Amino acid sequence: MDQLIFLGTGDSMGVPRVYCTCPVCQEARSGGRNRRLRSSALLRTAEGELLLDCGPDWVEQMEGLGQRTLTRVLVTHPHHDHIAGLPEWFDACRWTRSRGTVFAPGIVFETIRRQYPWLEKKLAFVPNDGGMEFGGWQITPWEVCHGKNGYSFAYRFVKNGYAWAYCPDAIHLTEKQKKPLHGLNMLVLGTNFYKEEARVESRSVYDMKEALELLAEAKPQRVYFTHMSHGVDIDAGYPLPEHVTLASRELTVSLRTGE
Numbered sequence: 001m002d003q004l005i006f007l008g009t010g011d012s013m014g015v016p017r018v019y020c021t022c023p024v025c026q027e028a029r030s031g032g033r034n035r036r037l038r039s040s041a042l043l044r045t046a047e048g049e050l051l052l053d054c055g056p057d058w059v060e061q062m063e064g065l066g067q068r069t070l071t072r073v074l075v076t077h078p079h080h081d082h083i084a085g086l087p088e089w090f091d092a093c094r095w096t097r098s099r100g101t102v103f104a105p106g107i108v109f110e111t112i113r114r115q116y117p118w119l120e121k122k123l124a125f126v127p128n129d130g131g132m133e134f135g136g137w138q139i140t141p142w143e144v145c146h147g148k149n150g151y152s153f154a155y156r157f158v159k160n161g162y163a164w165a166y167c168p169d170a171i172h173l174t175e176k177q178k179k180p181l182h183g184l185n186m187l188v189l190g191t192n193f194y195k196e197e198a199r200v201e202s203r204s205v206y207d208m209k210e211a212l213e214l215l216a217e218a219k220p221q222r223v224y225f226t227h228m229s230h231g232v233d234i235d236a237g238y239p240l241p242e243h244v245t246l247a248s249r250e251l252t253v254s255l256r257t258g259e
């Protein structure tokens with residue numbers, strides 16, 4: 001059965017934050033359950049694996065899995081916490097004389113090319129604006145609002161009538177942007193805080209309270225929150241519905257496609 005493995009569930013700085021000594025960061029520092037690497041997940045299928053985002057914790061994430069090789073990466077948006085592992089993967093490809101493939105909407109490659117102009121010597125960039133297929137999954141990107149950080153893309157995956165979506169970096173979705181979130185068996189959604197107190201114009205990701213309003217509209221059957229900052233204590237017991245879980249590192253979810 002296909003699986004989704006969470007490799008990181010942290011926000012752009014991860015948990016602990018270097019400068020911070022709050023109780024969540026201290027617990028994370030002592031090897032506790034709040035230690036969160038930058039958000040990324042691995043889709044495992046009979047056809048192979050697809051990594052969703054490749055951030056600065058990529059090496060630690062590969063070591064945690066005991067995985068020595070990688071062939072495919074899908075990128076949501078070209079921010080440091082989602083792409084900074086690409087140059088490390090490039091070097092691994094160089095040393096192992098292998099090649100990889102990166103899938104993303106064309107606009108995402110414009111920024112990646114500017115930031116890391118050498119990557120295409122070893123990594124093929126394949127635009128997926130019109131959708132793509134992998135492991136029997138029909139995969140469709142759509143643009144989502146990322147607040148003060150501009151845009152991101154979310155992805156909807158469909159196979160044998162089972163549908164799920166990966167949307168780590170979004171806020172203030174328009175009605176049109178919410179549409180692909182309807183009719184899902186599972187949703188992975190980014191929520192930086194339980195309740196974020198920062199000014200609305202400075203925000204870039206939903207908090208859990210806002211996410212619950214979105215869930216009430218879209219009604220996914222199962223939900224995993226990811227992209228959580230040090231404002232979230234995984235053991236706090238937030239008042240969340242039973243079908244909502246705070247994801248943690250190496251949590252593995254079976255995708256029940258009926259195969």
Ligand SMILES: O=c1ccn([C@@H]2O[C@@H]3COP(=O)(O)O[C@H]3[C@H]2O)c(=O)[nH]1
Pocket residue numbers: 012013078079080081149204
């Ligand atoms: O043009 C930009 C804008 C931002 N960033 C990164 O993405 C992060 C998003 O969350 P943050 O606002 O806490 O921190 C940001 C930066 O680390 C980037 O790589 N390129």
